[in-house]
Amino acid sequence: MGRKVTLATCSLNQWALDFDGNVLRILKSIEIAKSKGAKYRLGPELEIWPIMHHSVRYNCRVLFLNKKILLIRPKMLLANHGNNREFRWYSPWSQPRHVEEYFLPRMIQDVTGQVTVPFGDAVLSTKDTCIGSEICAELWNPRSPHVDMGLDGVEIFTNSSASYHELRKADQRVNLVKSATTKSGGIYLFANQKGCDGDRLYYDGCSMIAINGDIVAHGAQFSLDDVEVVTATLDLEDVRSYRGERCHPHMYEHKPYQRIKVDFSLSDCKDIYLPTHQPVDWGFHCPEEEISLGPACWLWDYLRRSGQAGFLLPLSGGVDSASSACIVYSMCELLCKAVHDGNAQVLEDVQRVVSDGSYRPEDPRELCGRLFTTCYMASENSSTGTRDRARALATQIGSNHLNINIDMAVKGMLGIFSIVMGKWPKFRANGGCRRENLALQNVQARVRMVLAYLFAQLSLWAQGKPGGLLVLGSANVDESLTGYFTKYDCSSADINPIGGIGKMDLKRFLQYCIEHFQLTALTSIVAAPPTAELEPLIDGQVSQTDEADMGMTYSELSVIGKLRKIAKCGPYSLFCKLIHSWRETYSPLQVAAKVKRFFRMYSVNRHKMTTVTPSYHAESYGPDDNRFDLRPFLYNTKWSLQFRCIDQEVSLLCCWF
Numbered sequence: 112m113g114r115k116v117t118l119a120t121c122s123l124n125q126w127a128l129d130f131d132g133n134v135l136r137i138l139k140s141i142e143i144a145k146s147k148g149a150k151y152r153l154g155p156e157l158e159i160w161p162i163m164h165h166s167v168r169y170n171c172r173v174l175f176l177n178k179k180i181l182l183i184r185p186k187m188l189l190a191n192h193g194n195n196r197e198f199r200w201y202s203p204w205s206q207p208r209h210v211e212e213y214f215l216p217r218m219i220q221d222v223t224g225q226v227t228v229p230f231g232d233a234v235l236s237t238k239d240t241c242i243g244s245e246i247c248a249e250l251w252n253p254r255s256p257h258v259d260m261g262l263d264g265v266e267i268f269t270n271s272s273a274s275y276h277e278l279r280k281a282d283q284r285v286n287l288v289k290s291a292t293t294k295s296g297g298i299y300l301f302a303n304q305k306g307c308d309g310d311r312l313y314y315d316g317c318s319m320i321a322i323n324g325d326i327v328a329h330g331a332q333f334s335l336d337d338v339e340v341v342t343a344t345l346d347l348e349d350v351r352s353y354r355g356e357r358c359h360p361h362m363y364e365h366k367p368y369q370r371i372k373v374d375f376s377l378s379d380c381k382d383i384y385l386p387t388h389q390p391v392d393w394g395f396h397c398p399e400e401e402i403s404l405g406p407a408c409w410l411w412d413y414l415r416r417s418g419q420a421g422f423l424l425p426l427s428g429g430v431d432s433a434s435s436a437c438i439v440y441s442m443c444e445l446l447c448k449a450v451h452d453g454n455a456q457v458l459e460d461v462q463r464v465v466s467d468g469s470y471r472p473e474d475p476r477e478l479c480g481r482l483f484t485t486c487y488m489a490s491e492n493s494s495t496g497t498r499d500r501a502r503a504l505a506t507q508i509g510s511n512h513l514n515i516n517i518d519m520a521v522k523g524m525l526g527i528f529s530i531v532m533g534k535w536p537k538f539r540a541n542g543g544c545r546r547e548n549l550a551l552q553n554v555q556a557r558v559r560m561v562l563a564y565l566f567a568q569l570s571l572w573a574q575g576k577p578g579g580l581l582v583l584g585s586a587n588v589d590e591s592l593t594g595y596f597t598k599y600d601c602s603s604a605d606i607n608p609i610g611g612i613g614k615m616d617l618k619r620f621l622q623y624c625i626e627h628f629q630l631t632a633l634t635s636i637v638a639a640p641p642t643a644e645l646e647p648l649i650d651g652q653v654s655q656t657d658e659a660d661m662g663m664t665y666s667e668l669s670v671i672g673k674l675r676k677i678a679k680c681g682p683y684s685l686f687c688k689l690i691h692s693w694r695e696t697y698s699p700l701q702v703a704a705k706v707k708r709f710f711r712m713y714s715v716n717r718h719k720m721t722t723v724t725p726s727y728h729a730e731s732y733g734p735d736d737n738r739f740d741l742r743p744f745l746y747n748t749k750w751s752l753q754f755r756c757i758d759q760e761v762s763l764l765c766c767w768f
Contacts, residue, residue, distance in 0.1 A: 115382040116240065117344045118267070118298070119149035122316035122330050124306035124337040125158060126416065133158065136338050143340040150377045152340075155304040155314075156247050156273040161201065164213055164230055170201045172244055172271050174235060180228040181235060182244075182371050183213055187256065190248035194275065194312060194728060194739050197248075207232050207256075208366045229371055232256075234265050236370035239378045240347055241265045243368070247272040250287050250301075259365050261295035266350050268297055273304040276315035276405050278398050278616065278729050281332055284317060285393055293324030296353035298345055305334065307412035311611075311728045311735065313405050320345075323353045325390035332396060333404035335411065335449045335457050343388040347378065398616055399623035402434075406608035406727045407442035413581070413606055414482075415460040420578025421482040423567040424585065425559055425601045426505060426512070427644070428487070428497030431609060432585040433504055433636045434617045437624045438608045439483050439583070440508040443475040444628070466577050476509030484570055484580060486513040488559045488601075490521065493644050500639070503632035513566065520558045525551075540647045552645035556600030563601060581605045584724040589614045589668040591723060591734050592675075593709065594716020595661050603724055610726020611733045613672070614641070614665035641665070662708045669732075671709050676732035676740060682710045682753035686760065699764040703757050707750070714746035 121140040125133045137158055144152040162171045162183060169185035185204035189197035213230035220226055235242040243265035245256050250270050257268045268291060274284060284301070292299045299321045304314035319329035320343040328343040379385075396404065414422070422439055426432045449457040450472055462468050465481050472478040487501040498514070505512035529535045536551055537543030543551070567580040584604030586596050588611055596602045609617060621633045641657040658664050663671075674680040674688055686706045690699050697705070720736035721744050734740045 114239070114347045114378055115344055115385050115387060116267075116298075116347060116377040117148045117150060117342060117385075118300055118320060118377075119144035119147065119152040119340055119342045120269075120300045120302040120318045120320060120330075121152065121154055121338065121340045122303050122305040122318045122334075123155055123158065123339075124412070125155070125304060125308055126306075127309045139338045140340050143338065144342065147340065147342045148344075149342050150375075151242070151267075151269075151300075153269045153300045153302045154271060155302045155318075156271045157304075158271070162213075164211075167202050168200065169204060170197065170246065172246060174244070175223075176373065176375055179223055180215070180219075180225060181373055182233055183228060183230045184232065184244045184246070185230070186246040186249070187232065188249045188252045188254075190251075193731075195248070196738060204232065208368055210369050229369075231369075233369040233371050234260060234263075235373050237373045238376040240267055241370065242267045242269060244268075245270040247274065250291065255291065257291045257297075257299070258295070260368065261297055262365055263368050265368070266297055266347060267300070268292070269300045269302075271302050273314060274317075275312040275728065276332075276401070277731055278401055278612070281315070281317055281395055285319065285326065285329075288319060288321050289324050289326065292321050294357075296323050296350050296357060298322045298347075298350060305339070306337070307409045307416075309416075311725050311737065311739075313409040313727060315405060320388075322349060326393055327388040327390055329391070329393060333401075333408050335408060335445055335454060337456055344385055346387050349387075397623075399620045402609075402612060402616065402620040402729070403438070403441045403623065403627070404445070405729065406438045406612075407445055409727050410438065410442050410606070410608055411446065415464060417581060418578075419581045420464060420466065420571055420576070421484065421580050422583050423484045423486065423563060423570070423580040424510075424583040425488055425563050426485040426501045426510075427585075427601075428500035428504075428636065429639070429641055430614065430617055430621060430636060431587050431590075431641075432501075433633060434587075434609050434612075434620060435583050435585040435607075436483075436485060436504060436508060436510065437621065437628070437630065437633070439510075440475060440479055440628065440630075441624075443472075443478040443482065447472050447475050447478060476507075479509040480511055483508075483510040484513065484566070485510040486515050486563070486566060488515045488517050488562060490517050490555050490644075492555070492647055494648060496635075496639065497642075497644060500632065500636050504630065504636065507630050507632045513570075515562060515566075517555065517558050517562060520562065521555055524554055524558065538647050540649075548646070552643070553597045553600070555645050556597035556643075559601045560599055560603050563604070583608065584610065584726070586610055586724070587614050587617060588612055588730050588733050589665050589672060590657075591720060592668060592672045593661055593712040594719045595657065595712070596719070598719045598722065603722070605724070607724040607726040610724060611729035611735070612727075613669045613730060615669055661712070663705050667705065668709075671706075672732040672734075675713075676734070682706055682750050683756045683760075685710075686757045690760075690764070699761050703761050706757065707754055710750055710753075711748055714748040714750070717742065717746060718744040720744065 123136045159173045172184045174182045187204045189203045191198050210229050210231035210233045212227040243260035301319045305316040315332045317332050318341050328341050330339045330341045485505045536547035539548035567582045582604040584602050584607035586602035624630050625633045646655040689702045
């Protein structure tokens with residue numbers, strides 16, 4: 112009858128400006144799609160470069176068949192929030208249903224034999240169906256083009272996307288795709304970029320195919336495969352039957368789409384014995400699995416493309432650095448599994464990174480020893496507990512572990528200061544003032560950063576091995592919010608896999624690692640109170656804890672961070688919300704104190720975000736100053752009007768109660 116169509120969508124690990132590699136991955140996906148019998152193949156956003164039309168740059172999809180361009184479809188609804196800054200690079204096509212002539216460059220004319228092609232908002236009409244296009248953010252928009260296309264008879268919707276990973280986000284994409292075809296029927300193809308293409312984002316695949324509200328095929332969310340192709344065979348009559356009961360286009364006023372007629376059929380007359388794909392269940396990863404997989408894939412892309420020979424991490428024995436270490440270990444697990452499953456590209460990349468063309472990774476611990484160096488940087492203020500916890504974890508994951516004492520370097524720097532200024536600063540515990548106390552903490556932290564880079568550059572040289580190491584950071588998103596770290600300390604690194612993840616999520620992630628990887632050394636790390644260990648010990652025990660220093664718990668910081676960024680709360684509106692959600696725990700006066708303390712710390716330390724290490728983006732409330740959370744870094748830290756309004760409300764509430 113000629114009604115069944117085999118369609119393909121794909122996820123490609125493209126890399127900005129890697130023209131040769133990008134073309135090879137595109138061609139490989141086309142070959143795979145054809146080998147699976149597909150007659151339509153959809154790729155991710157920007158796999159074909161942007162196009163200038165009338166001296167305006169557009170983000171476009173190019174649809175072609177047998178060396179002929181059928182349509183250039185410009186993006187109409189641009190993403191301009193969060194990490195997205197599309198208006199910086201492109202203009203939106205602001206003429207719905209309008210099509211113009213586009214004059215092809217001469218080099219393209221020589222290939223296609225065409226001088227002009229259609230450019231604009233149109234759909235393709237083949238012999239057996241009608242195909243429409245969306246691009247990425249248009250699916251998220253309240254006026255998505257697929258709505259009007261469906262009412263105008265389009266049966267197959269295709270979306271080329273570059274959608275990046277955030278924790279707990281995957282189901283949003285799936286629900287949007289399902290919803291797009293639940294309302295008016297149809298087939299929806301979603302293609303997504305995957306991997307780290309050179310910045311803070313990780314594009315997490317999840318390409319999928321849906322029909323009439325059901326997902327029938329989908330790709331992996333986290334994978335080391337550079338090319339992944341998903342295909343499905345579907346019956347167009349199922350779309351028509353679904354629409355026959357639910358859709359009444361004549362009830363809505365809409366301007367019809369211009370149809371580009373294509374002398375081609377997606378279906379075959381002899382398809383009666385061709386089975387169709389049936390709905391499948393999508394098992395989403397829990398947040399702990401997402402932390403284990405997403406940053407691990409991002410680290411591998413960064414390592415193999417940077418030309419370095421591995422990672423170095425200052426391992427303090429705390430939750431944050433342990434989390435970074437476990438992500439590297441998870442990366443090694445993924446690499447060994449990929450090689451075992453026959454991924455030739457991963458094997459080639461591993462051999463190049465370790466400079467051994469005959470090496471074949473089989474044991475994650477052994478691979479970790481080749482790729483990963485950890486170091487515990489002790490000072491006179493370090494406890495045996497953190498040292499032992501760091502060593503135990505390094506032993507279990509197999510890293511090349513170093514014990515370094517920084518006291519000599521710290522005393523050397525303080526000696527220089529004392530010679531010049533004639534004074535030797537003291538800790539508060541020894542009679543010093545607050546400024547002395549803070550400076551002495553900072554000098555320890557900054558010495559650790561300098562030593563980390565020294566060992567990253569020369570530790571392999573000392574062992575007679577080629578290459579250098581990338582320094583990993585381990586500051587979490589909540590510490591960045593308050594600036595609870597030293598500028599240019601060990602948070603200053605080449606990249607940071609946990610910089611976009613909250614402390615509470617990291618604790619749950621380590622609990623997952625205990626169970627999933629059998630890393631029992633993490634049990635004591637999770638149980639220990641977070642501490643910087645920069646102040647003197649008391650009777651050999653830690654006297655300083657993070658939450659006491661900050662004046663609030665990490666759980667409270669997470670709540671405040673989300674209200675600040677997502678709900679756009681300033682001090683007064685934040686107070687108004689928290690007096691309700693925290694009413695069982697704190698009085699209005701206590702809530703006011705915490706809100707004021709947070710905004711003082713936030714504003715005083717905001718300058719630190721201008722130099723913060725590039726981090727894996729994972730949270731919707733991250734304070735990354737580079738592109739996600741663009742804010743001033745010089746504030747009036749008194750917040751006089753806002754704090755005065757809070758005080759007035761506290762007075763009224765106290766009188767009321």
